[in-house]
Amino acid sequence: MMAASCTQPVVVPENYFPAFKVEVLLHAPIQVYQTSEADLHIDLMMLCYQLDTICKQGLAKSPETKRASILRNSKATLVYNNIQQVLFKLLKSTNSGNIASFPIDSGLEELFPRVSAYMAGNEHLISSFKSPAVDEYFSQLSSMHHLLSLSKQIHEEVESQSRPKYLAHQLAILYQAIVNLPSGENVFSKHKKNLEENFPILKRHLAELPEEGESLSSEVREWVLDFTDSLMQGIRSMPSAMTRELLPLAMSFTSMS
Structure with a gap:
């Protein structure tokens, strides 16, 4: 049996320096831009629709009970946390209201009733909501x-x-x-x-046209x-x-x- 040949390593690893640490953000933008109040409203609507879609998918999986437990859904939790961050920025920029009352004050409760129920901490979402706008x-x-x-x-x-x-x-x-x-x-x-x-x-x-040649x-x-x-x-x-x-x-x- 032939012995494996030994060669010098291509690169010799150096000691780790904390200053070179790079944080990996899987669910956040790499660079944060200055956003206007209108931009925050658009972000909020987009996130609410994402969470509403997750809620509807959960409801579709249990039609026999018309209920769906999604509080432990990791995607829902992630989107909900993003909604909280946007709401915090929005309320800070307007100096009005609070996160708990925002869905009612802004009309989001009527627009996204499933999202409003999720934000209120309801363990189950009833699928018999009136079809929202x-x-x-x-x-x-x-x-x-x-x-x-x-x-x-x-x-x-x-x-x-x-x-x-x-x-x-x-x-x-x-x-x-x-x-x-x-x-x-x-x-x-x-x-x-x-x-x-x-x-x-x-x-x-x-039907009267020949298979080839003649056009409409x-x-x-x-x-x-x-x-x-x-x-x-x-x-x-x-x-x-x-x-x-x-x-x-x-x-x-x-x-x-």
Whole structure:
């Protein structure tokens, strides 16, 4: 058996000097920046939504009892500690109120009832809370974004491709997106009717086209482009009938600021 060859170490470790110690911050920014009162409000809203999401996940795991113990959840504890730090900075900058009464005074109790219950030290969170404004806000916002993105995708494909492969399927999904819009369906009632009337014509036109070579007719192409363009303009105009779910959250944030 051959003996292992001995070589000099590449580096010889020196003695440890405490002055060279580097603290590792896993859940905090490396550099702390000067923040305004508005920045603190935004941080608070973001952290409250994070904690609210953790609460909802805990509730979803125990639907049979409609309760969820999350006080020992490490993620919830971490977010809660961050909320406390932001609240301390916020109240210090405004010289008003206290941490215990802030959820009620600021309106956070109505906006995030699950977070308010957690901050009050409740061991269990009841899942029968009335759906808070923040849930409706994100539901409506995501539906609007989905409708806008899908309209934009179809519009661009019809513009750039002679014969989009999945046009009929995409328009069917677009129709469902209009129907499933939490509010504002009436805003697009004409678009819905337009699609219901012209979709069979489109499918028949696509079925009559040969598998290769021939492109969409100019009439069909123009109809799709006009239809999707009108939808995009309607969403971007943000009509009041389509944004009523967004107002409570915006008003709460304004009152906090």
